Amino acid sequence: MSEREAVFEALRALMLHHSDGLDVRRDQPGDLVVRTRQPDAKGQPGWFGTVTARKSYVAFHLPPLYDHPALAEALSDELERRRQGKTCFNFKALEPAVLDELAALTERVRAAVDGA
Template sequence: MSESNFTDIFNELKTYLQKYEDELVVVHNYDTSYYLDSEKVFPRNNKPYFFGSVSIKKNYVSYYLMPVYMFPDLLDTITPNLKARMQGKSCFNFIKFDEELFAELEHLTDESFKRFKKENLI
């Protein structure tokens, strides 16, 4: 897979997180990695709640969305095709640009943000 394809995937997925920059904290914003936290901290370890990130790896682009780990019911309505891109409980990996899956992931990100806000984690 060409690096430019991964860059295109990364740049697209990054926009799904970037729209929440004003209400979350940009931990880092690099050419191959973008990471958001909440300003609120987890009481047990006094560290910020991780919201999401996207990064270019060697063989794929990873999109992490922590709200789906914390609130697994967010995954109840995702399609089997998006579910197949999951690795672990909060990570989605992509090797090719897929507008349909990306639209679904953008919607899931929006729902995840709403849930974080509803649970007072932002």
């Protein structure tokens, strides 16, 4: 298994761990899509998260951070360096402390989505 595949599998497991009761729309090699059961402004299921393997990294998206930016205000420098935009975090390697922090952030996002 390549490093990128190992990173994808770790991030996929993290996302799925926090997706109980949500709608896993796609779960295939290199691509995981999880939607909420709450409708968005267009009446479609809202976005919870995605994990996508790219050519040289794996992207972990938490779209609810658009609506709840305060949940990501106190990120460590290590996680902040992986942040692209408001909701995406890119990974090339597994770093347990950073993954633990990402898991805690994902848990906070899930609580915010459940409370919405």
